[in-house]
Amino acid sequence: MTTRQNLVGTAQRRVDGRAKVTGAARYAAEFAATDLLHGVVVSSAIARGKITRIDSKAAAAVPGVVKIYTHENRPRTAWLDSSYSDEVAPPGHPFRALRSAEIMFSGQPVALVVAGDFETATYAASLIEVAYAAEAPQTDLDRQRSESYVPPKKRSGIEPPPKPRGDADRAFAGAPVRVQQEYRVAVEHHNPMEPHATTVVWEGGGAITVHDKIQGVTNTHAYIQGVFGLSADKVRVLSPFVGGGFGSGLRPQYQLFLSVLAALDLERSVRVVLTRDQMFTFGHRPLAIQTVSLGAEADGRLTAILHDSVQETSRFEDYQENQVNWSGMLYRCDNTKLGYELAKLDTYTPADMRAPGAVLGLYALEAAMDELAYATGIDPVELRLRNYIDDRDQNTNKRLTSKALRDCYIQGAERFGWSRRDARPRSMTEGRELVGWGMATGVWEAMMQKTSARATLTADGRLEVATATADIGTGTYTILTQIGADALGLRMEDVTARLGDTSLPHAPLEGGSWTAASAGTAVQIACETVREAVFKLARRLDGSPLANVDLDHVTFRDGRIEVTNDPSRSVSLADAVKSSKGGKVEAEETASPSMIQQMRYVAYTHSAVFVEVKVDEELGVVRVTRVVSAVAAGKILNLKTARSQILGGIVMGIGSALHEESVLDHDFGRFMNHNLAEYHVPANADIGAIDVIFVDEPDDKASPIGVKGLGEIGIVGTGAAVANAIYHATGKRVRDLPITIDKLLDA
Structure with a gap:
């Protein structure tokens, strides 16, 4: 049996786009x-x-x-x-x-x-x-960090730092090359x-x-x-x-x-x-003070990684993120020691904000890796390749479902023109501006959650797929429509997706980059059940040309079921459904991650981000003129919406690196720039050319449909790449994001 497979994997317009731009889409207050x-x-x-x-x-x-x-x-x-x-x-x-x-x-x-x-x-x-x-009020993390503590109870779904492996302190003390610095990213608010x-x-x-x-x-x-x-x-x-939403x-x-x-x-x-x-007045990306210590041989091979973070939480909740664990799994190192503590402040509980934990932790790690590259005199890409780990997560000692990060480095560097980079800081100029090229690695968990979906094929040949999950602007309506259309050989115009309603089959919230894998798999399974049922109905029709044909020998195409080697023998889906008792064929199925595979494997989405900045040295103005992001995310369902997800993440990463900062007045315990006039986010003029590469990465273990998430990976690593590019341009290392004019001039 085959179906017309020319929608999934292609670039398709959003099916909800017209409703959104014409005002037909209604929101909570409408x-x-x-x-x-x-x-x-x-x-x-x-x-x-x-x-x-x-x-x-x-x-x-x-x-x-x-x-x-x-x-x-x-x-x-x-x-x-x-x-x-x-x-x-x-x-x-x-x-x-x-x-x-x-x-x-x-x-x-x-x-x-x-x-x-x-x-x-x-x-x-x-x-x-x-x-x-x-x-x-006590809202100053620098003052409260002396009272920090290890959370007595871990937050469900957030792994605490793994136990130390090897002897990181001793290895760091004896390393020929050492980098030890403190990094921080300002509090940010989601502002959807x-x-x-x-x-x-x-x-x-x-x-x-x-x-x-x-x-x-x-x-x-x-x-x-x-x-x-x-x-x-x-x-x-x-x-x-x-x-x-971005997590808010x-x-x-x-x-x-x-x-x-x-x-x-x-x-x-x-x-x-x-x-x-x-x-x-409510959740925000938390402030965290991080210290990263890297020890390495003269050839750049890591001998020690120590990463510690003290992060704010509220008086009434222990909010936790995965900030430091990334440092134990992204590069090969046999001596690691990771620490994570909380300090209570008189603020609202922080909240998950796009790639929670990873934006903070990977900024610190990837900025430190850039500092190590200069300390050893090794190209930043080459340094990462020398510490590349192919098939295993050293934190869990589990195998990776797939990893095409090496291809991300190679393809991203080639597209960006990295080989033309003069490694010396302040060596590249254009007119009165200093030019800097920086890069960083991104990684995010590729997850799947238990999700139910319903598929209903009606007598007019139309298909409805339904699940309670949301579409927060990511394109979920569109990808589920594509999956349903391909499964039954229909046009996208003949498929309707229904979401965001508790009367629909149960689904988890949309977050964590798991929706495509979770809801997509559930819809796929439900459609496969409908496909088998409608085929049986087609075989039973009087004089059916499919009466003696097996499911493996038919093709679903253009609203019909036809014999694969003889398309003239076919039955329309509408005629088959009309013969059913209720005038429709319906199936509800549940997709769950494989427990066996979860015990053996871990899955991650990876990226390599390359950034060009131009800096007016006299004014301290930074422009991000080019970004190339090479992403390995398994199967890409829709090239257009997938690219949009990466674009949005990159823009947020640029915002984190150069613009976004919620400023606390510690005397009042209040965020003072609580409006969009004074809380700066990137505008069109702040964003230059962005090039997105999707690296081929077959993966049959991360999810049944081969999908890894894309919502978070675009932002991860972008802030570090911008900061590293600024150092290359100016020779000034600012370790406190956002890198504003005053910080750059004072550095």
């Missing part, structure tokens, strides 16, 4: 509801202390105000009862708004004003007066285009439909059940379109809790939308 109320959050003015008084009389007197919620009058809800859990994914217990008078971070919600319209609620919120007994919002539609009888800004509706669904004690059948969550939408944010609380209390539909200012 769904209508009868008699809808609007809630506005009042944020705390201090970062630590207690509320001593809240005066809401003037606000309550405003015509149109329905109710004002504070910690003094909030309804009794299930989260006060220990029999219910607010455990979410990623694992942990998020901040619970209006629980008490205690203030734990700046911008903490202290009240919710609910009114008949948004403007009235906003005005009334401005009239609320809050008095505090303030305490001095769509702010966080929730519209709760009161359906009556205690049932609600929730439209939430979330990267996984099943996450919101479970949270609402656990926090409010509602049964599963009383809650439906939808999020068909997400205007960007992995967890339910506090506007969800507040909107559901008000809707259940008032038995009315309620919408709560956070302002851009309030988008800076």
Whole structure:
């Protein structure tokens, strides 16, 4: 049996593109509801202390105000009862708004004003007066690092640093060449285009439909059940379109809790939308202070790797990332020692932000590798090739499912023109600008999660594939449409993908770069089941030309099932489905990662990033003029959306290296640049030419459909490559990202 295999692996336009550019796609704050109320959050003015008084009389007197919620009058809800859990994914217990008078971070919600319209609620919120007994906040990681600690309990899904192997301290002390430096990346906030919002539609009888800004509706669904004690059948969550997340939408944010609380209390539909200012009051990429020590022989071969990180977390959660483990597996070294500790600050809990942990840890490692390249006088690419490890992860001692990183180095270097690089810092110029070429390695886990999907073929010859996972802008709608179309030999126009609805088959949130492998495999299996069932129906038709043909000898093409060596003998899918009892053929299947393979193998996506910068030495202005990113990610489902994922990651990497920084005032414990005017992200003028190479990498073990994730790998390594290029251009090593004009001039 064969199918027309000319959609998967090709460049296809997004099937949801027209809906997005015409406004037909609706987001969480755009769904209508009868008699809808609007809630506005009042944020705390201090970062630590207690509320001593809240005066809401003037606000309550405003015509149109329905109710004002504070910690003094909030309804009794299930989260006060220990029999219910607010455990979410990623694992942990998020901040619970209006629980008490205690203030734990700046911008903490202290009240919710609910009114008949948004403007009235906003005005009334401005009239609320809050008095505090303030305490001095502790938000300076440099001061708190002396009180750091090893997390007593590991976060599920995040491996703690492996035990030391060899004797790294001794090997480092005796190494002919040594590099030891401290590196850090500033706090960053996600800032997706769509702010966080929730519209709760009161359906009556205690049932609600929730439209939430979330990267996984099943996450919101479970949270609402656990926090409010509602049964599963009383809650439906939808999020068909997400205007960007970058990890901020992995967890339910506090506007969800507040909107559901008000809707259940008032038995009315309620919408709560956070302002851009309030988008800076919750999770962020954490600040981490990292020390990397590399010991090597004169020929560049690593003899010791030591990587330690102290990272911030909140007072109320132990947020953890995989920051240092990469240093134990990316290069061959028999003596490694990795350490990871937390320090509690008076801030909100940090959150997963695109390639969490890897952006920080690999920046430090890859910047240190560049310093080692100069210390040994070895080309940075050659240094990495001399320490290349082919088939094994030394942290786990498991085999790799595949690894084409060597090809990434070779193809990326050739496309970039790396052989023309003069290794001497400040040796390359163009007019009044210094030119620098730098490179770095990227790596990210290639994961798969248990996912269910449904495929339905109807009597009009159309196919619907459905799963509860999300599309946060990555192209999930499109790749699932491609997989379904190829599986049954249909045009993409004849296939519809449905996502982001808890009434659909269960799927995990979209994150970690696992959705293509997970949802794609589930859809593939469901379509294969439908294919077998519809073939059986076709064989049973009166006078069927397929009556005596096996499935292995037919081809699904153009909406028909035809004998492979005699296409004139065929049956249309529509005719076959019409003969079924219900007028449709439907199958729901679940895809799970192989436990046996997980015990034997580990899978990673790899990249090699090459960057050109031009630096005006007098002004300190840095321009990233060229980037080449060579990526090995298994099978590429859609060349167009895949390239877009890498482009987006690279832009974020440039932002991390040169622009993005959430600035804390430690006296107030507050992020001061909480707006898009002062929080800088790259604009079009900041981005030069970007060239993406997908290296051929067959892999039948990472996932059943041979796919590895792409969402994260584009950003990983990019910041280090930019920083390394700046050093090559200027001879100035700045180890604190972002590299802004003042830092470069002061270096």
